[in-house]
Amino acid sequence: MKTIAVANQKGGVAKSTTCWEIGTCLKDMGYKVLVIDFDQQSNLTGYVNADRSKPSIYDCLKADASMEDAIQVTEDFDFISASEKLSKADKEFSAPEDIYLLKELLKFIEDDYDFAIVDNSPSRNSLLNMSYIAADFVIIPTECDTGSIDGIDAIYGDLTKYRKINWTNAQVAALILTKFENTAMHTLAYEQLEEKSEEMEEHPFVMKVRKGIKVSESKLAMQSLQRYDHYSNPAFDYRDIAKALVERLGVN
Ligand SMILES: Nc1ncnc2c1ncn2[C@@H]1O[C@H](COP(=O)(O)OP(=O)(O)O)[C@@H](O)[C@H]1O
Ligand SMILES: [Mg+2]
Numbered sequence: 001m002k003t004i005a006v007a008n009q010k011g012g013v014a015k016s017t018t019c020w021e022i023g024t025c026l027k028d029m030g031y032k033v034l035v036i037d038f039d040q041q042s043n044l045t046g047y048v049n050a051d052r053s054k055p056s057i058y059d060c061l062k063a064d065a066s067m068e069d070a071i072q073v074t075e076d077f078d079f080i081s082a083s084e085k086l087s088k089a090d091k092e093f094s095a096p097e098d099i100y101l102l103k104e105l106l107k108f109i110e111d112d113y114d115f116a117i118v119d120n121s122p123s124r125n126s127l128l129n130m131s132y133i134a135a136d137f138v139i140i141p142t143e144c145d146t147g148s149i150d151g152i153d154a155i156y157g158d159l160t161k162y163r164k165i166n167w168t169n170a171q172v173a174a175l176i177l178t179k180f181e182n183t184a185m186h187t188l189a190y191e192q193l194e195e196k197s198e199e200m201e202e203h204p205f206v207m208k209v210r211k212g213i214k215v216s217e218s219k220l221a222m223q224s225l226q227r228y229d230h231y232s233n234p235a236f237d238y239r240d241i242a243k244a245l246v247e248r249l250g251v252n
Helices: 015-028 042-048 055-059 086-093 096-107 126-134 146-164 184-199 213-219 235-249
Strands: 002-006 033-038 078-080 115-120 137-142 173-179 205-210
Touching: 002 015, 002 126, 015 033, 015 042, 015 137, 015 173, 015 235, 033 042, 033 055, 033 126, 042 115, 042 173, 055 137, 078 126, 086 126, 096 126, 115 126, 126 146, 126 184, 146 173, 173 184, 173 235, 184 205, 205 235, 213 235
Parallel strands: 002 115, 002 137, 033 078, 033 115, 137 173, 173 205
Antiparallel strands: none
16 A cells, blocks of 8 residues: 655645545546545545544544544545544644554555545644655645745655654655646746756656636535546546556556
8 A cells, every 4th residue: 555645734725636636536547545634624524525423533543443443435435534623633642653643553454455645734733744654655736826835845854854764755756736727827836846846856746737617616516526527627637647646656
């Protein structure tokens, strides 16, 4: 099983959308996929219409539920929901070894899945660190504004630090420019991402997802874009990204 953390300290850059779409695309390609909502805001839990009465990842971290108990089968992939109780994580999981909690939990189900995809909150908190430690790869979605592009440096800085002290081997696999429009500003942002990739040891691939109203419409319909409008531009783009990801990760 490969674990992929989707992260950017900026909100609204399409982290949760990216988890949903890539998760669905990988499932449609025949892989076994588990998606975990690791954000106290629980947006993805709402998007996929998960059952909130079931144990959440918070209950698993607290050892009040097993991963098997928390896994829900959705239309698109298997899923573990978030809970607003995750907001207590910084206080509750502050022991040094707690940084390994998510990694340890994932070991229980690693034979059952090809991919685990972890959706993160915009904050740079203990949960985000847990997810870096658990991850083999990180995907960074970003919009074309400076704030979210700067998020790339923050993540790469943290990862480099953690790799040095052997906390993780996680590599950035992809930089994704989301809500792309064919304007000079967006093209410039895309070039900036290519430069950033060059500067990184692991040279992540850079791709874009075109902007489309269907992305928000699909959420109102509680369907992934792959199901809601399979032939829309952003749906195409996410399928291309999923294919590139499989190639990059060397998964059969
Ligand atoms: N390619 C896109 N085109 C148009 N809107 C998008 C696109 N990707 C995401 N959005 C919209 O942007 C908003 C934020 O997306 P979300 O995935 O929740 O971001 P995050 O998880 O980073 O906070 C949502 O309303 C979503 O529908
Ligand atoms: Mg989100």
